[in-house]
Amino acid sequence: MSFNDGAQLDPSQVEDRRGSGGGGLGRGTMIGGGLGGAVLVLILTLLGVNPNILGDLTGNGQDSAQQQPVGGAGGTSECKTGADAASRLDCRIVGTVNSVNAYWTGYFNSNGSNYTKPQAVIFSGQTQTGCGPATTAVGPFYCPTDTTAYFDPGFFDELVTRFGSSGGPLAQEYVVAHEFGHHVQDLIGTLGYAQQDPQGPQSGSVRVELQADCFAGMWAHAASTTKDPSTGQPFLQPITQKDVQDALSAAASVGDDRIQKAATGRTNPETYTHGTSQQRQTWFMRGFSSGDLNQCNTLTGSV
Template structure:
């Protein structure tokens, strides 16, 4: 997967402002494709909602980041400076959703280091990338994401990163559509067919649909999405399955504790999105076939 040299990167795609005091309670954090293994192990072993872990407010502040949107103007900059790829992903994904949803308002990506205070409360790098509905930002510790993917047993690549970030922007779309609020209204239910799992699988499907669009769209910033890239994306989806993470943490699988879906389910919905004719195929709330 490459970036077109002359394609423009949105200078407003990255939020480079300093992190402020937590405003806990402003919204729930929707854990996504890169949910941190440390947080998930705690959740799976003790029945804790990962969103509640990330939503606590201890007043921590964002550490400075090395990403500057002012130096990321084109795809050539993303090839030259790896930090620019985050703005490139955000630009491309916002373009996709701008074509899919009438009245779409873009989300921005906010890189941070170690810990940060958000409108959803305080979070640390170990929580992995996440979307906060309270401030419409996708948060990620850029260095920890690579570590996380490796820790979960898949290789780091632009394709895997794009899948993870697209999943988080899928949560933003769910937020705008009201799907997230409906799922959260059901409470902290867990299990393979719970609203939480359906929400995550739909975000996987949205990520797959975006990646197909990026592969086919000659005007997009991203190009040359190859079969090898698809394999890396599928491997990333497998790595973040609840059953895979449970096996790594305890050696056992407990379906009743699932919050994101099994590896098989996540691969199924990512591929379903990639092959979908429309986003209607991503309605995980209207089917009992979740690919399990």
Template sequence: MKWRGTRESDNVEDRRSVSGGKVAVGGGIIGIIILLLNVFGGENAQLITPVLEQLQGGQQTQTEAAAPLSKEDEEMGHFVRAVLARTEDTWDKIFKEHGMTYKKPKLVLFRGSVQTSCGGATAASGPFYCPADQKVYMDLGFFEELKTKFGAKGGDFAIAYVIAHEIGHHVQTLLGTSAKMHHDQQGKSKAAANKLSVALELQADFYAGVWAHDNQEYIEEGDIDEALSAANAVGDDAIQSKMQGQVVPDSFTHGTSEQRMYWFKKGFKSGDIDQGTTFEEI
């Protein structure tokens, strides 16, 4: 992705040099479960993580303050700021076209563990958006997990796609989509409620595609393949097949690999937010 020399957002809180606290050591099966439950946009990641961590018991340790940032860390921070700036420009323009004002979210970079307005979370949660404080939280170590555990290609545009997906959840919060979805889930069976969750996540994938459509001048050869590889790797069916050896559609919360790739591609091809009709098609 072409990003050097472009505007960088002022809305990044880099806590990587001060992160600490209780974190899961060595991951373990509970850490993997947390990651699989919440990868790419689980708004409940930060609520589920502390509960599951209690099940680990003695596998907790108190960490010291994180090490100073390396040159590579600093470079990645600049990249994240540049991508966030591109999302701000895109959504500010789209909101204005629809007679609305876009409220820019914050993006928090952390290591190990973090406290949010939605509760505490660890790196095992994967990237997530907290609607209570309207911030995206990311431990960039997740992307190594994405390659080694889930077989994604990696690359900088895979990171950009995840950021754009999480910003998609912010857009849903501003538009009232998330609140309506949670309201509609009340009184429904778990399977029916999960379908609504899938629709929300696929719409965030679609919004990530819309963002990519609006930023084609920055996209290089292979970038879209990196995004699709990431989407494919974290489809509910791909994860369940790899980790459980079986697929249980009624338990899906984020959508299949095919669905996630389809909606990202639809957003990328159309660039039209009005075509993100996931709730009508799920």
């Protein structure tokens, strides 16, 4: 899903820690690392498999995620326009953060509530967070302790090469929108279900992750009409079928069943924490088709 060239980005919504190793202190619980290496490490550990196998799960995927420059010398402070978001991955993260924040602000306001923007951090290698130290292997995640979403741009290469996802724009933007979906859950009070029932095919953890996928779909549903509040112009161009397929590719690539099968040759539903590939695609499409938070109730019934 491409940004309009003239869209104006607000880099102040993202803290760029690359090269600084900075961050907060303290410890809580990371949410949503299932879009990266953390859930695979967890699954392998639960199955009694050496997590070092992660390094062997490489593919031959070639896509724009590997070819795009991650950033320039000035970091995200250089991210000014939609054209920057089209040419640089870190600027695409900034632009998606801007769009997602604008979308949820409008959605909450239209329903008589207030949306509090989370913090967003781009880092490289490792950083300190309110939920403890984090590395690239953790993958993107949301920390409710400091209400911050963390992204290492290097993960998006792994999404293609290790997990077999498309590297298209909406595949990457879906990841950002998913983590911000966890912040929405934090605001509406559903995030805690993940800790009450942490694994299994119908567990609270799976239900929370699928709801975040549904929330990401809601954003995608309205992304091309969500306007920059400072200019009144849409951030993104109209969505295409290719864009939808890119998002579905990313959702499928991080399904518990697909990751387990790739790692061990078998699946164990009792250790699921994020949902199957089909479930993740289904709930993204539920949000995308409806644009309605009430259609994203994963907490009751069967998922």
